[in-house]
Structures are given as C-alpha cells and as structure tokens.
Amino acid sequence: MTAVLEVQNLSVAYRMQGGALQAVRDVSLSVARGEVLGIMGESGCGKSTLAAAMINLLPAGARVGQGAVRLNGTDILRLPPAAQRALRGKSVAMVFQDPMTAFNPVLTIGRQLADFVGAHDTGLAQPERLAAMLTRVGIPDARSCLGRYPHELSGGMRQRVAIAAALLMQPDVLIADEPTTALDVTMEAQIIHLFRDLRTSFDGAIVIVTHHLGVIAELCDRVAVMYAGQVVEEGAVDAIFHDPQHPYTRALLACDPAVVDPSSGRLPTIGGRLPDLSAPPRGCAFEPRCRVAAVSCREPVPRQRPSAGRSVLCHRGAE
Ligand SMILES: Nc1ncnc2c1ncn2[C@@H]1O[C@H](COP(=O)(O)OP(=O)(O)OP(=O)(O)O)[C@@H](O)[C@H]1O
Ligand SMILES: [Mg+2]
Incomplete structure (x- = not known):
C-alpha cells in the first residue's frame, strides 16, 4: 500500500522560558489510503502536537526542529503559506475534541458549512449538497x-x-483528535459507529487520536503508542493488543478499565510520571517507571528496526 501521509523523523518543540519543551521527538509514521491509524498514549505524551503537525496547524510557539510531513509526496511543512491554506480542509481535514469550538455560535450550521466549502468550491456549497452530507453522517x-x-x-x-x-x-x-472524549457514552457509541461506517465509504486515510483503547480496538487497523514524545511501539492493532512488546504498552493495556478484574476492587496505574520534556533522558524515557528496566536502558535506545510491520523502541521489549 502506498502511503498517503508520511511523517518522517519529525521533532516539534514548544518555546518555553529558558529552553524548549520537546513534545514530539523523532517520530516516523505512515498511513495508507483506506487505512485507519490510531495514536494512543497518556496525557501530555504529544498526541495532539503530532496530529496538529500532520495538518500543519501547530500552535504559535511550536517549532518544527527536523523532519517532514509528506502528503502524497509533498512536504506540507515547507509549502508557502497560501499553498498551506489551500491544502487545509481540502486535502487534510481535522475533527477536534470539542465540537463547539469548531463553530461560530452566531451563524447557522448551513451558513458555516457553505462558507467553509465555498472558500474552496462554491458548487459544493449548495444546500442540497450540504444536506446530503449531513444525512450521510x-x-x-x-x-x-x-x-x-x-x-x-x-x-x-x-x-x-x-x-x-x-x-x-x-x-x-x-485527522480526528479525541473525537469522542467530550461526549457521553451513548453519543460516543454513535460516533464510533459513524466512523466504522466511514471506514467503508471514505476512501482516504483516517488518523484517530484517543486515550480510549476501545475506540482503537473497534476502529483502527494499526496503532502507534506514544510515550514522552516518541512512538515506542507501532503495528497492527490485533498484534499489539494481543502481544504488546514494549513494557509501556503492556502497562497501558493493563490499566484499561475494560479489562480490569472488577473483583480486584482497584484500577491499576502506572507509577511515576512522564519525564521532564525540556530535558529528556539520554536513554529510554520509560526506564524510571519500567518494571523490567536494566542498567543498559539508560543508554540511548537503538533506532527502531521495523520487522513484519511492527516496530518497538526498547532495549528489552523484543526479548
Ligand atoms: N501550545 C502549547 N504551548 C506550550 N506547550 C504545549 C502546548 N501544547 C502542548 N504543550 C505541551 O506539549 C506536551 C505535549 O502536549 P500534547 O497536547 O501534544 O499532548 P497530548 O498527548 O495530546 O495530551 P492530552 O492527552 O492531554 O490531550 C505537553 O507537555 C504539553 O504541556
Ligand atoms: Mg491531546
């Protein structure tokens, strides 16, 4: 399958007083047409920053250090501003966590949809076309x-x-960043259902950011697990859920409320916290919290060597 979107060795930092917070660190990922890629990981690990970079919509203060985001082969991070605007919405579109923030409260839905598509193609702004799309969703x-x-x-x-x-x-x-997080469970189920339908009717690629493992299991073909700005494991959802290799992925899956034995009476957590991203450790970022860490884990982790569509960023994960 040829990749429609390809992130290559991407690093993004936020300017801070006296330094920079390294939110995305040397991430490489790709997603093919017809494929659904999930991105998961705990709060603050860089999921939204990565998603925003994929549409070149990074907040002020964010700076791309190195790397590329290629859409059909073109690096969108290095396009002139006008070309970037034309691309947004037309070639890459984003759905955010809180749908309210996406709308102007004083304009009707029809007017906003018409304005949005009219900026690209007035033919699409006709009420019949807009209503047909609303029916479809x-x-x-x-x-x-x-x-x-x-x-x-x-x-x-x-x-x-x-x-x-x-x-x-x-x-x-x-690209959908936590598209169900702001919704109650019934609505969440409906939106998951809608995305599942889209899998068959939409012929582009879908990237879904979520902390909800059920969403990944239900919707995604592949998943990238992020920790402290890096993708620590990536592969087919089935393979990763049934045989996680990175200790962080194992810990994350074990904390899923859906799989915890209710008789145990408590939800497991991962002890410790994310490292300080203004000075990330030289070695494995998960080492201080890892149950199977060894002294060698304080050394830089060897560059990922993907095999059989699977990659693991760990000194010991593949043992
Ligand atoms: N606009 C910003 N300015 C400065 N730092 C930021 C900004 N946005 C995010 N960060 C920092 O970058 C890191 C990654 O944040 P990001 O929002 O990408 O994580 P996330 O995985 O999406 O988290 P969550 O699950 O809470 O949405 C965090 O340390 C966060 O505090
Ligand atoms: Mg986020």
Whole structure:
C-alpha cells in the first residue's frame, strides 16, 4: 500500500522560558489510503502536537526542529503559506475534541458549512449538497439542521456536523483528535459507529487520536503508542493488543478499565510520571517507571528496526 501521509523523523518543540519543551521527538509514521491509524498514549505524551503537525496547524510557539510531513509526496511543512491554506480542509481535514469550538455560535450550521466549502468550491456549497452530507453522517431532518445554530444541537450532533464539514471536501486524510472524549457514552457509541461506517465509504486515510483503547480496538487497523514524545511501539492493532512488546504498552493495556478484574476492587496505574520534556533522558524515557528496566536502558535506545510491520523502541521489549 502506498502511503498517503508520511511523517518522517519529525521533532516539534514548544518555546518555553529558558529552553524548549520537546513534545514530539523523532517520530516516523505512515498511513495508507483506506487505512485507519490510531495514536494512543497518556496525557501530555504529544498526541495532539503530532496530529496538529500532520495538518500543519501547530500552535504559535511550536517549532518544527527536523523532519517532514509528506502528503502524497509533498512536504506540507515547507509549502508557502497560501499553498498551506489551500491544502487545509481540502486535502487534510481535522475533527477536534470539542465540537463547539469548531463553530461560530452566531451563524447557522448551513451558513458555516457553505462558507467553509465555498472558500474552496462554491458548487459544493449548495444546500442540497450540504444536506446530503449531513444525512450521510446520520443527521435526521438535515434540511432543517442547516437553519439551526450550533447551541440548538446536542454534542453528538455537533460532532456529526463537524465530521460532515471535514468530509465535504473529500480530503485525502481525515485527522480526528479525541473525537469522542467530550461526549457521553451513548453519543460516543454513535460516533464510533459513524466512523466504522466511514471506514467503508471514505476512501482516504483516517488518523484517530484517543486515550480510549476501545475506540482503537473497534476502529483502527494499526496503532502507534506514544510515550514522552516518541512512538515506542507501532503495528497492527490485533498484534499489539494481543502481544504488546514494549513494557509501556503492556502497562497501558493493563490499566484499561475494560479489562480490569472488577473483583480486584482497584484500577491499576502506572507509577511515576512522564519525564521532564525540556530535558529528556539520554536513554529510554520509560526506564524510571519500567518494571523490567536494566542498567543498559539508560543508554540511548537503538533506532527502531521495523520487522513484519511492527516496530518497538526498547532495549528489552523484543526479548
Ligand atoms: N501550545 C502549547 N504551548 C506550550 N506547550 C504545549 C502546548 N501544547 C502542548 N504543550 C505541551 O506539549 C506536551 C505535549 O502536549 P500534547 O497536547 O501534544 O499532548 P497530548 O498527548 O495530546 O495530551 P492530552 O492527552 O492531554 O490531550 C505537553 O507537555 C504539553 O504541556
Ligand atoms: Mg491531546
């Protein structure tokens, strides 16, 4: 499969007083057309920063140190500003955690969708086209939805509209950052269902950032596990869930509330915390929290050698 989106040796840092916080460190990933890639890892490990870099929408203060993000072979981080704007929404589209922030509260849904696509292609901005897309994402009575304001919709409906907006331009890549986190469980299930339908009807690539392992298991073909700005393990979801090789992946899976034995009465946690990303350790970043760490783990971890579609960033993980 040829990669539609390819992240190569990407590093991103945030400027801080007296230094820089290294949020994404030497990450390489790729996603093919028709494929769904999940990105998981605990809070602060760099998932959103990586997702934002994939659409070249990094916040002010973020700086790409090295690496490339190639969309169909073109490095989008190095395009002139006008070309970057044209690409956003058209070739790569993003769905955010809180669907409310994606909308202007004083404009109707129809007006906002029309403005959004009209910037690229006025033909698409016609009400019939917009209503057809809303129907596709499961909005009942799509025509009347076009005349409503964002606050008149439930959170789940708003997220559907945000997904419809992202799909209108038929992007090559759809990136969703925690698309279900702000929703209650019923709505979450509905949005998962919608993404599952999209797997068959959308012919681009999908990247889903989530801390919810159930979302990964239900939707993704492959998963990248991040820790302290790095991808520490990557491979097919089945392989990683059934046979995790990195000690961090094992620990993360063991903490999933869905798999914990209720009779134990408590949820396991991973002791310790993320290292200080303004001065990441020379060796393995997980070493201080790792149960199987050895002295050699304080040495730099050898560069990943992917085999059989699987990579593990660990001195000992493949033992
Ligand atoms: N705009 C910013 N300015 C400065 N530092 C930032 C900014 N955004 C994120 N960071 C820092 O970069 C690191 C990675 O943050 P990021 O938001 O990418 O993590 P995340 O994995 O998405 O976390 P979460 O699961 O909480 O959303 C964190 O240490 C965070 O504090
Ligand atoms: Mg995030």
